[in-house]
């Protein structure tokens with residue numbers, strides 16, 4: 001069985017010292033090892049952003065896609081090869097600005113993949129512009145007088161779009177984050193995990209200390225029931241989205257795959273996949 005270290009590529013991450021994304025990478029590696037995966041059983045697909053680099057740092061099948069498009073690629077990978085555990089990942093800009101349409105539809109479609117957003121409430125790679133997660137009044141180079149827009153609430157959006165697994169975590173809570181990713185991988189359907197992952201270089205407001213002061217762990221709320229969608233929505237709204245833990249899980253709804261007639265019986269064999277690869281290579285060579 002692979003250890004978490006065997007899920008690390010021999011590449012030094014190109015993230016600023018202290019970036020929250022380091023812990024997200026570590027948590028994915030740990031979760032993959034804990035659920036008994038091997039690197040060849042995992043595919044990590046990402047969009048563009050500092051966070052998008054993650055697919056190159058984890059030893060698995062990897063696809064560094066284009067901005068806002070990690071989800072269409074990840075869903076295609078899963079539909080083509082159901083034996084893979086598929087993780088889509090990216091930043092809050094990637095998933096909630098340019099990629100928002102895909103996010104909502106992937107959630108309601110309930111395809112059996114895990115989507116991890118590294119939410120730093122800013123655009124990191126392009127050097128610090130306001131994102132859809134930046135709070136009203138947030139000052140950046142793109143909003144020098146403060147943003148006049150309201151931030152979106154990913155948890156409320158996911159719950160209202162019919163999500164079957166909605167969770168949130170903080171990148172420094174490595175143990176909790178790992179357990180949440182494990183639960184997300186094991187969930188039969190779309191699992192959506194938003195991780196507060198501070199950008200130490202450009203976001204001087206939503207810092208590690210700010211999150212420590214403002215986040216509430218659901219485990220500390222007496223009587224919290226993650227199978228109750230109304231309670232989930234109410235709790236998220238009462239805490240302005242700043243809660244961590246598994247917010248909601250519905251284990252009863254069938255996944256997209258389970259609802260396709262005959263899908264379960266028609267699994268592509270490795271030989272068939274090899275054949276499609278050969279036809280693809282042949283076709284591709286005609287265009288070179």
Ligand SMILES: Cc1ncc(C[n+]2csc(CCOP(=O)(O)OP(=O)(O)O)c2C)c(N)n1
Nearest residue numbers: 048049050051067091092093094123124125
């Ligand atoms: C189609 C397209 N539009 C815009 C860009 C420029 N761009 C690259 S990354 C990015 C946003 C990065 O922010 P986020 O997705 O939150 O990721 P982070 O860098 O913060 O991890 C933008 C606008 C692009 N690469 N492609």
Ligand code: SF4
Nearest residue numbers: 016019050124199200
């Ligand atoms: S700019 Fe921000 S998000 Fe990007 S690597 Fe540095 S700390 Fe991380």
